[in-house]
Amino acid sequence: ALTCEVVGRKLFSTSFKGIDELGGFVLAISAAIGASYAMLQRSHTRVDVFLVRFSRPVQRFLNMLAMVTFACFASFAAWRGIAVLLETIEFKSSATNLEQPLWIPQLAWVVGLVLLAIIACAYAIHALILFKRKAPELNAWYGPASAQDELEAELAELKARELNSKLETQVGEK
Template sequence: MFNESLQGVDEYGGYALATTASLGLAYCFYEHAHIRIDLVVRKLPKMLGRVFAVFAVAAFGTVIGLLAIEAVRLTEESYMFGAFSNTPLRTPIYYPQAVWAAGLCLFFVAIALRLLRLLQAAMQRDSDSIGDMLGEAESDDGHEATRLQGIE
C-alpha cells in the first residue's frame, strides 16, 4: 500500500494465531464450545450416554496429553539447538513454541481436572453435577439435549 514491505507481520501473525488458539482450547472446553457429534449418544439411555461421554473426554485428554508432551519436547529441542526462524527477523523460535506448548499443557490440565471432578461427582452420586460437567441441558420438552453454545 505504501510501497514498503511489512516484513514479519505474517510471521508474528502466525505465532499469535498458534498461541492464542492453544490458550483458548481450555476455555472452550469448560464452556462446552468444542464440537461434539452426539446423534447416536442422545438415543442411548442416560447412564450409557454419560459413560460414553466420559470415555470421550478421557480419550480426548490422552490425545491432548501426548500432543502437549511432544510440544514441550519440540520447544526444549529448539532451545537446545538455538533455533531461529528462517525469516529476516530471525526470531528465536522457542519463544512462540513455549507459549504454544504452555497452552496445550493448560488444556491437558483442564481435561484432567474435569475427569477428577467427574469421578468425585460419580462417587457422591451427584447426577446434576455430572450432567453440568458433560454439557447436558434440559430441552423444552424435558428430554436431555446438548447445550447449544451462544444461544443460551
C-alpha cells in the same frame, strides 16, 4: 499486519518481512489458549445426534469416555509441545525471516497446551469419579449442552444486556 500483507501483495506486489511468521505464531498461541477457554465454557464441538438416542447409563459412559479421551489427546499435545520447545532451545533455533529465537513464541504456545492438559485431566478425573459413583449429574457436567440449555443461556445473556443498556441510559441522563 496480515491485512497490510495481503493488500501489499495484491496491489503492490510486495511483501512485508516476517508477517507470515508472526501470523503463524499468533494462530498457534491463540488456538492453544482458546482451546483451554473453550474447555472451561463447554464450547468444544460434540456430535450428539446419536448420544440422545442412548439410555442415560450409556450416555454417562460415553460422556466420561469423551473426557478421558480428550485428556489423553491434550496431554499428548502438551508432551509433544514441550519436546518441540526443548529441541528448539537445545539447537538455538530462530525464525527464518525475523531471525527471532523460536523459543519465545513456542513457550507461549506450550503454556496454552499445558493449561489445556491440566483442565482436561481435572475434568477427566472428575468424570471418572462421578462415573464410578454412578452419579447422574455426570451428564449435566460433561454432556453436550441441550438446545434448551443453550436457549436459557442466550435468554439470560439477552436479559443481562438489556439491563446493562437500561443502566447506561439512566446514567447518561443524569
